[in-house]
Amino acid sequence: MSIAETKTEKLDGWNRPPTMEPEGEGELLEIAMGPHHPSTHGVFRMDVTLDGERVMRLKPVFGYLHRNHEKIAEGAAYLASMPYTDRLDYFCSLSNNWAYALAVEKLVGQAVPERAQYIRVILAELTRIQNHASSIGFLIQEMGASGTPLMYAFREREKILDLFESLTGSRMMCNYMRFGGCRVDVSAAWLASARKVVAGLPAFVDEFEALLTTNEILMARCQGVGVLKPDLAVNASVTGPLLRASGVNYDIRKVDRYGIYDRFKFRVPLGDHGDVYDRYMVRVLEMRESIRILEQALPEIPAGPIMDPKAKIRGFRPKPGEAYGRIEAPKGELGFYLISDGSPNPYRYRVRPPSLINLTILEDMCLGQNVADVVLIFGSVDIVLGEVDR
Amino acid sequence: MAIEENLKIELGKQGVFVTTLEELYNWGRRSSIWPMQFGLACCAIEMIATTMARYDLARFGAEVFRPSPRQADLMIVSGTVTKKMAPQVVRLYNQMAEPRYVIAMGACAISGGPFKQGYNVLKGIDRYIPVDVHIPGCPPRPEALIQAFMTLQKKIDEQPLTGENRPRFLNQNAQGEFPVPEPADHDLEPPSNPGVWSAPVVIR
Incomplete structure (x- = not known):
């Protein structure tokens, strides 16, 4: 049969x-x-x-981790959803904060001071580095190298988490951005320690690459596995490193130039074949580009306020309307779509999670492959279930 | 029966090691707790961070994360348990061999945490399975998880092998299989396991 x-x-x-x-x-x-x-x-x-x-x-x-994020947000005040956005993609809480703050700032037409913009860029790029490092670590672990690359990644991640913790008070759930700025100012001492961490990062990426990039087993397992064609990727609205590994030049930092990304010089790494190896390579190169952005942003951070003085904290009631704010999160396009009816709560609160939408092409990538490669392809999509199920 | 401390020290100086079977047995058990490799949500990342280079759970004899429940001694419920996932968690717990222990890691596993008001979130895994150590936090720091391990080790150390308070795996009459909840129209059925959990009494 x-x-x-x-x-x-x-x-x-x-x-x-x-x-x-x-x-x-x-x-x-x-x-x-x-x-x-x-x-x-x-x-x-x-x-x-x-x-x-x-x-x-x-x-x-899906659905084993559906935590009613959107429903809870519709019953809560705008600011009260900020801690919940931390728990969407729990590797990159600061990027999620930024996406949500951006959407609300668009909704109310809120400007953000210069210094806060720089802080946001610095934190978002640090988040990207630790996310990519650990996602590669997990990918290699699934290949069977239990421990070593993940240990290296987490060693570096802990240094970045120390920075987050000393600034925001929490290692993972930072809850740091506010509508119109940031919660606390960075000190000179924090900036100095951030510079120190960033100065050590290129050596880490070099070490990581020396360990992995030309590794025979990694190449044998990854090359030609899970190929995603660019036209299918575009049609399925895949974003992030997964899309760029297929060779499509689409980075929202370049397309939207949100925040102050137009001031920094960085390149968008693109893959050629769209296989697992390209995704690995794109992530490594993105880490290097993030380090470049950090090296530009850290010295030239201006003095000034971190909150817009006109920002409204109490009695926050946006005018009726709708807004969609999106950023290039480490996993892809993270967007928040908000509809306001003039009340203190959003009428509709929708998250466009990159993880879920990137997962939709999983079957197309896996068909005809070995079952052992499914694990690998799945790992290379780089998802976080908190964001898939919300 | 414990040996007098001074006598033990005196004998130790003479090169004689004296212990009780109970102490030796519990020492062996507590020094090789194998947790199950089972992450649910955000807390799982902190659980992984605990096993990694900086925090190094291996110091406590617990670095061997087993993917199979049959080989594991400890289940770390690390994260939000939704109503879709709760039957699987209870089933995994049933599949673990005695002696088995549970750490409820984080606010969600204890009580539902920030998502408690959600329609799909279980308000604490202790409604279905017995929890040995609760660690609060959202997520708890790796140090907190290590603290939970040490608390669990202390608990294992103090377990007598005979008598009324002997652990479950030495008690013929103790409950071994825990009922797996089934999804029903509005909630899981049953909503809790009365043998494990009872609704807290509010004293006004």
Whole structure:
């Protein structure tokens, strides 16, 4: 019996028959990877249909971490949602803060002082570096190198988290940005220690690359695996390193020039083949570009206020209207869409999570690959379940 | 029965090591707690950070994270347990072999935390499975997780092997399998396990 006959009643969505024909006589095997699987980055299930080792169909199952973020935000005041945005993508709480602050600032037409803009850029780029480093570490760990690259990544991550902690009071859940500025000012001592950390980062990336980039096992496992064609990536509105690894030049820092990104010189690394190796390479190069931005931003941070004096803190009631603010988060385009009806709470609060939308092409990348490569491809998408399920 | 401390020290000076079976047994158990590699949400990242270079959980004999519940002694419920995930968490706990322990890591695992008002969030994993150590925090720092480990080790040290207070795995009549909740129309069914959890009494 072929698989096309077994599932004919509901052909819509994920129940459609597989586009691939099974080889040989053997039966197809359906396995559920997850929700408790060491490689699923949390709680996520993939129902994989296998013909031997080949993946015939892959059905992602979400919702194991659905925490009602949007619903809670619609019942809360605007500022009260800021701590919840930390918990969306819990690796990059500061980028999430920025995206949300940007959306609200667009909604009310709020300007942000110069110094706060610089602080935001510095924090967002530090976030990007630690996210990429640990995501590569996890990717390599899933390949079987248990520990070493992840240890290196987390060693560097701890240094960056120390900076976050001394500035915001929390290692991971920073809750730092405010509408029209930032919560606390950076001190000269913090800037000095940030410079020290940034000065050490190129050596870390060099070390990381010496360990991995030309590693034979890594090349054998990654090259040509999980190829994503650029036209499919664009059609599926994939963003972030995943899209750039397929060779599409789209970086919101360059496209929107939000904040003050137009003042810094940096390049957008692009991949050639769109395979797992390119995604790894794009992330490494992005770390280098982030270090370049930090090296430009840290010395020229101006003095001045960190909050716009006109910013309204109490009785915050935006005029009716809607706004969409987006930034280039480490995982892709993170956007917040807000509709205000003039009340203290948003009427509609919608998150455009890069992780969820990047996951939609998972099946297309996995078809025909070995089941061991599914783990790898999934890791290379770099998702965080807090953001997928919200 | 514990040995008198002075006598023990005196004997130790003579090169004689005296202990009780209970102490030796508990020492062995507490020095090799293998946690399950099981991350739920944000706290899982701090759990991973605890095992990494700076905090190094290996100092406590607990660096071997096992992917399979059959090989694990300790379940760290690290993060928000949603109503979709709660049956799986209880099932994983049932699959673990005795002796088994649970650390509820973070505000969400204890009580639902910041997401408590959500319609899909379980208000504390201790409604279904017995929790040995709670650590508050959102997320708790790695130091807090290490503190939880030390608390658990202390707890294991003090467990008598016989008598009324003996641990569950030495008690024939103790509950071994915990009922797995099923999703129903509005909530999980049953909403809690009365053998493990009872609603707190409010004293006004």
